[in-house]
Amino acid sequence: MSTLQLIWDTKSPSSTQQLWSWDNGNIHYTAQYVRLIRKGVYMFRIGNRYTEPSDVIALKLVRGKEALEEMEREASFYQNQLKDLQGTVVPKCYGFYTAKVGGTPIGCLLLEHCSGPPVDIVRRQEVRYKSMQAAYALHRAGVLHGDLVDGRHFVSMGHDIRIIDFAVAVPHKCVSGLSKRAAGHGRQHTCGCPELATLESTYARL
Incomplete structure (x- = not known):
């Protein structure tokens, strides 16, 4: 079992929350709040039992059973289909943690x-x-993102690109994404897959 200690205010012990994960080995994280990024997403500094919180992460927080189930579904993509793409095509995932606060699941x-x-x-x-x-x-990893057309889920990371937010993603068998031409340069004209075809058409106009 892995634990996560969230520290929202270092001057207020009552603001600390303890969460758990049964799918993240035996890692014990401590995370200190830095600032709000956008609604429901926060910047934290994270460390483990041996290091001070120093690595900057984005922490997505939800409350309530329905929202928790949606986040669990998103986390499963990172833990399965996207496991080998973490830190290159998609963000590195440090884990999915849950708890109950005042009887409400978070x-x-x-x-x-x-x-x-x-x-x-x-x-x-x-x-x-x-x-x-x-x-x-x-x-190729078997995931259709479902919300890539407007480009807001392509995020710069140094000089690389990450795809973020898999809240509406679905498993996907993509013949076009597996083709040899999809590994090449330039416009691919991948008409067999609606998401890829739309992206190719959009980026051809940039």
């Missing part, structure tokens, strides 16, 4: 915090190529 998904330089005109073609290659890798 859940936390701990992910690599992805931040990098904004997409500028000079890098646009490079970013387009890397985004498409990330999408192909996702489909």
Whole structure:
């Protein structure tokens, strides 16, 4: 069993929460709140029993049974189909933790915090190529993201691209994503898969 100690305010012991995971080995994390990123997503610094919290992560927090079930489903993608893509195509996942606070179930998904330089005109073609290659890798892993068209789930990480947020993802057998041409350069014209075909059409106009 793995544990997660969330420290929201170092000056207030009552603000600390303890969560558990049965799928993350015997790791014991301590995470200190830094700031709000957006609604339901927070920046924390994380460490283990041997190190001070130093690694920056994005922590997604949900409350309630239905939201917890949705997060558990998202976490299962990271733990299974996306396991070999963590830290390259998708964020590294530190685990999925749950607890009850005042009788209400809560859940936390701990992910690599992805931040990098904004997409500028000079890098646009490079970013387009890397985004498409990330999408192909996702489909080869058997996952259809379901919300990639507007580009907001492609995030810079240094000079690489990560795909984030698998809340609406579904398992997917993609013949197009497995084809040899999907590993190449340029526009692929992958008409067999709606998600990839739409992305190719969109990025061809950039």
